[in-house]
Amino acid sequence: MRGLATRHGGDDLMLLGLGMVPTLVASSPRAAQAVLCTHDQSLASRPRSIFGDILGFAPYGDGWRQAKKLVTTHLLNTKKVQSYRAAREEEVGVVIDKIRRAATAGEALDLGELLSSFTTDMVSRAVVGRSIRVDGLDKVFKEVMDASMAVLAGFNLENFYPGLANVGGGVLMWPGRRKAERLRDRWDEVLDKVIDQHASVAAAGAPPAHHDSDFTHVLLSVQGEYGLTRDGIKGILADMFAAGTDTAYLVLEFTMAELMLHQDVMARLQAEVRSSMPKDHQELMTEEYLTGMPYLKAVIKETLRLHPPSPLLLPHQSLEECTIDGYVVPAGTTVFVNAWAIGRDPRLCGDAAEEFMPERFINKGATEGVDFRGIDFQFLPFGSGRRMCPGMNFALANVEIMLANLVCHFDWEMTAGANEIDMTEVFGLTVHRKEKLILTPRLPSCVAQPLEG
Numbered sequence: 001m002r003g004l005a006t007r008h009g010g011d012d013l014m015l016l017g018l019g020m021v022p023t024l025v026a027s028s029p030r031a032a033q034a035v036l037c038t039h040d041q042s043l044a045s046r047p048r049s050i051f052g053d054i055l056g057f058a059p060y061g062d063g064w065r066q067a068k069k070l071v072t073t074h075l076l077n078t079k080k081v082q083s084y085r086a087a088r089e090e091e092v093g094v095v096i097d098k099i100r101r102a103a104t105a106g107e108a109l110d111l112g113e114l115l116s117s118f119t120t121d122m123v124s125r126a127v128v129g130r131s132i133r134v135d136g137l138d139k140v141f142k143e144v145m146d147a148s149m150a151v152l153a154g155f156n157l158e159n160f161y162p163g164l165a166n167v168g169g170g171v172l173m174w175p176g177r178r179k180a181e182r183l184r185d186r187w188d189e190v191l192d193k194v195i196d197q198h199a200s201v202a203a204a205g206a207p208p209a210h211h212d213s214d215f216t217h218v219l220l221s222v223q224g225e226y227g228l229t230r231d232g233i234k235g236i237l238a239d240m241f242a243a244g245t246d247t248a249y250l251v252l253e254f255t256m257a258e259l260m261l262h263q264d265v266m267a268r269l270q271a272e273v274r275s276s277m278p279k280d281h282q283e284l285m286t287e288e289y290l291t292g293m294p295y296l297k298a299v300i301k302e303t304l305r306l307h308p309p310s311p312l313l314l315p316h317q318s319l320e321e322c323t324i325d326g327y328v329v330p331a332g333t334t335v336f337v338n339a340w341a342i343g344r345d346p347r348l349c350g351d352a353a354e355e356f357m358p359e360r361f362i363n364k365g366a367t368e369g370v371d372f373r374g375i376d377f378q379f380l381p382f383g384s385g386r387r388m389c390p391g392m393n394f395a396l397a398n399v400e401i402m403l404a405n406l407v408c409h410f411d412w413e414m415t416a417g418a419n420e421i422d423m424t425e426v427f428g429l430t431v432h433r434k435e436k437l438i439l440t441p442r443l444p445s446c447v448a449q450p451l452e453g
């Protein structure tokens with residue numbers, strides 16, 4: 001899309017026809033501001049999703065407004081995110097133990113797979129509570145989640161040729177719909193069990209203290225106040241998985257890949273993290289150690305600038321006709337904001353815009369002080385405006401603590417025979433690395449001794 005914008009004479013706003021659907025693409029901070037701020041309300045809907053419409057894929061309206069309010073007020077507010085600190089540290093501990101065993105045995109690891117399990121487990125902990133490993137629920141969630149992401153990332157004919165959806169009674173849509181229905185049934189089955197189990201705990205009169213309660217408890221406790229149906233609760237919980245797992249692990253995996261390619265950055269980051277590591281080197285870096293780590297935060301920002309997991313955000317849709325920069329944008333237009341191209345624009349980041357240079361975010365660098373929240377529309381990994389990601393703080397808390405521990409406790413090497421990291425990206429709803437990130441962890445002499453047993 002960046003190439004297309006360049007061929008259009010560098011137009012930062014393009015109105016195209018993709019299939020039968022008009023499509024507006026914004027590729028500069030100015031155009032992003034027009035879409036996400038000036039015309040935010042007119043462009044705040046979403047195209048239809050094969051999975052239906054609860055929150056992330058819901059059309060703009062009362063249902064979406066209520067679900068978003070509920071999620072931002074009760075599930076993902078700052079206090080709630082802090083309340084998951086112990087769970088975060090416990091889950092990081094599980095991963096670090098696995099890596100330590102591999103390091104002791106001299107084995108290589110599929111780091112992406114490990115980090116993907118970590119972010120799924122973190123969302124599972126938030127949704128279900130401590131008991132995710134009981135009955136293998138962690139594995140069930142991961143399996144259903146991976147299958148759902150594959151369907152969501154696939155091509156949905158209906159979004160580009162809406163008329164074809166009804167041809168022959170919708171026969172062209174049957175295979176995709178059947179797959180989506182089977183998955184919806186699977187989500188229903190798993191989440192029904194979770195809700196029943198939580199309802200019986202509450203009925204027994206022993207609900208957890210509010211600060212300690214998981215998403216399911218919270219949603220059951222406000223069900224009356226918000227008039228939530230059981231399907232509404234299941235939809236919100238499933239949405240937390242869909243939006244919150246793939247995205248955060250991609251940030252961690254891309255960061256580690258970039259660090260392997262930029263050993264000078266790795267060394268500076270390790271120096272920062274290790275300078276404040278616990279005296280007992282076996283101990284985890286817990287969250288109180290992270291406050292004085294500006295370089296860690298700059299490294300994460302730089303990864304999000306070059307590799308935003310949702311490079312075009314999620315598609316928006318116009319609710320009504322509006323005129324932007326002289327373009328008449330009809331109702332029903334699909335709208336993309338090219339956060340990937342904006343992050344790499346040399347007009348904002350200078351000539352080295354394609355380089356991985358966390359320094360640009362600190363010490364009077366070109367983008368020092370630029371915020372995650374998209375306030376200046378030049379850094380938009382979480383979007384901006386009405387449809388902005390409500391899970392930003394939850395995601396960043398997970399990414400920071402995991403990354404600090406990965407670089408604190410281990411040195412990392414490429415596997416024998418590999419002499420470079422392939423950074424080829426595969427574009428879908430989220431951007432993945434084409435190749436797995438297989439690395440060998442080593443225990444540095446300054447850190448931990450091998451585990452016994």
Ligand code: HEM
Pocket residue numbers: 055056057058068123239240241243244245247248251308309310313314315316380381382383384386387388389390391392394395396
């Ligand atoms: C690094 C991790 C993450 C990134 C980069 C990210 C990015 C995004 C982006 C770009 C959007 C679309 C914004 C738009 O269309 O304007 C979005 C929406 C959303 N995200 Fe995230 N996200 C992340 C993690 C999470 C987490 C952990 C959760 C929840 C636990 C979450 C929940 C949501 C929801 C519910 C929406 C839909 C909001 C709406 O449509 O109103 N996200 N996210």
